[in-house]
Amino acid sequence: MSQDSRQDADVAPVTFVNVIEVPADQVERFVATWRERARIMSTAPGFRDSRLHRALSSETRFQLINVAHWDSRGAWQAAMANPEFRARMRALEDDPDITVSANPALYEVVAGFGEQLDE
Template sequence: MSHSLDAKTGVDEPVTVINTYTVPTGEADYFTEAYQENARIMSAQPGFVRSRLHRPLADASETRFVHVAEWTSGTALDRATGNPEWHASLQRLFDDPGLHITSEPASYRVVVELHPS
């Protein structure tokens, strides 16, 4: 499975990146720590709005984290994912012998939005 956004969004509207990371539960705390270097690099990129990494309340044999990041535009995200420092950090995360990660990233645009009435 891919661990990077392979395709450019090509859109100049806000986008959200949703990525699931699955790791053995015994590695979940370490993954949370290791993940932060990569997140720090992306948070410094122009167009970054915010990022959240979600962990399930109950663990199973594997823990599936859900990462949600918001960007001002797809073009800003496209530029950010071209950053060599980010690519190197991502490679270190996936090459870490203490982590066994699978990942499924994708970019989305909002098509329905609700607010409290």
Template structure:
């Protein structure tokens, strides 16, 4: 069953470029490993809670695939002084789509 890694990052402004370089390198490494499906890095727009400047969302085929990959590689962005990360792996429980995309007509 696919799982989602959600990893919010608090990144000091003076470490942002270094963080992005390291994140790109981590993505290059992980994207070629078995079990990796896709990743999306989101930057905080400044609206609402500004605790985390970036959130990384990664889809993996399984927890085992994630564990196997992380046993041999430590993401560089997690080693930058001042950068804090708070990762967790989640399974989808509920999914919904926009009502605009669903045909809600009752069959006759």
């Protein structure tokens, strides 16, 4: 990706992907807390949608994957700075009943196939 492309992500649509490692027996509790955080994010300017995907097998290392779409990197950054969202994140980090390893990043679409994506 060129530097120009990365700068364009500040105003171009972005996809937030978070691959989440959480023990299978803690998934339901995590999902409940995710819904609270997603509700906050869904009211932020620039938010498009978010989906939390669960592995079909409890043996899968990464039990959950969150995929969210935003109007821009700037919109996502502003939402991440929301004090209510930050407080919910701290509560999750401090919860002794949930062990989470998150791997978040922002992405841009570089190729695709399917409805309105065929190249």
